[in-house]
Amino acid sequence: MERFWRKYIFPLVYAFIVYLSLRLINAVLTGFRFWERPWYDTGAEMILLSVGYLYMYLLNRLLQHYQQQTKPHSTAREYMVVTANILLISDGLILPMQHFFFFDTGGCDWYDVVNLTIIPTLFYLLYYTIRRANASLRKSYEQQLLLEKISNDQLQTELRFLKAQFHPHFLFNALNTVYFQMDESVGVAKHTVEKLSELLRYQLYDHQQTVAISAELQYLQSFIDLQKTRMNDHLQLQVEMDALLNKQSVYPLLLLPLVENAFKYAGGDYWIHISAQHQNGWLHFRVSNAIPPMEMKHKKGGIGLENLRRRLALLYPGKHALEISKTQDTFTAGLKIAL
Structure with a gap:
């Protein structure tokens, strides 16, 4: 008409x-x-x-x-x-x-x-x-x-590349754990493979959109349990998860690199502290771990942390803060994300 x-x-x-x-x-x-x-x-x-x-x-x-x-x-x-x-x-x-x-x-x-x-x-x-x-x-x-369409396509392509880059990184560390466990106990190694399959299933099917933060924290706890199986009994592990973090939406697999980095470099007094708090509409996630004094001279975080920085820039522009600090015997990573 x-x-x-x-x-x-x-x-x-x-x-x-x-x-x-x-x-x-x-x-x-x-x-x-x-x-x-x-x-x-x-x-x-x-x-x-x-x-x-x-x-x-x-x-x-x-x-x-x-x-x-x-x-x-x-x-x-x-x-x-x-x-x-x-x-x-x-x-x-x-x-x-x-x-x-x-x-x-x-x-x-x-x-x-x-x-x-x-x-x-x-x-x-x-x-x-x-x-x-x-x-x-x-x-x-x-x-x-x-x-805007071209920009969005470029961002989606980069995110897919970062995810593809992330999975082999995580899988490499997990398979190393299974490899060393097989020399000690096949049963424990089988249990680890089972936990690993659960983690991979979450990564394959649940990371396309935002998820409830409770699911992300549950996934993170499963990862911590998996890592504990390869650490010795001297590790002092402290994990605090705020009960207020429940149904808020968050993009998945953003917390894992910080925890993975802590387990990778923990040394010295051999302790790891992990906390997740809800404060004024923000997720405050903090991971600290002891490091040997010589670790002060080691190079910057590898692919995991660099990957995380870029994903945060793409997914939460202007709505996040990532702070990395280091002392003589402590490495601390603090992440804030708007919920």
Whole structure:
């Protein structure tokens, strides 16, 4: 319906507005009351309204032509071309028809020529300007949507790459655990493989969207239990999970790299402290572990922490804080995420 109105009805309505403006201005200038003349004279003159289709067709084609140009062009030159085409119709077509067929006096006076030159030109330039502005806004909006889609596709591709990079990293550490356990107890190694399969199942099926933080913490606890099987009895492990952390949504697998890093580098006094707290709509996650004094000189965190930084930047832009600190015998990682 909208297309029918725009293509078939609107040109006639707009042409009628132009015609009415012409006649009213003429009435003011000359005192000629066109509404008092015989109706068939006005009706015959209404035939000229069909020229509105020609105006609209020509202006739309010109707009399409300039919108499709890939190279920058002069706006002033564009409007000069548009004005010339409007004048070509007004003075080259309508004015002769008015002069020979529809004027009662049999000819056009000077004010008729002026009106037929200026009024349609102004009206149709206004129409072209509005159509041009709408087309530019629509084109800009479409380009913005395209840029957002490209950006989103790039982010999704990078996230998939980071996840693909993360799984082998986790699996490598877990298989090392199983490898050493097989020398000590096949039964314990089987139990570890079972726990590992549960962890991998969570990674494969639950990481596409946000999950309840309770599920993430349960997964984290399973990972801690798995790591405890390969640590000796001297490890002092303290885990605190806030009961208020339950149904809040969070992207999964963001806490694991910090815990994994603690188990990997724990040494010295051999203790690990893990805490998760809910404070004012934020998740405060903190992992500390003892390290031997010589660890102060070891290089920065490996692929796990760098992976985590990038995933946080993509998933929680402006809504997270990751702080890493190190003393002579302690390594601490604190993560804040808006829930």
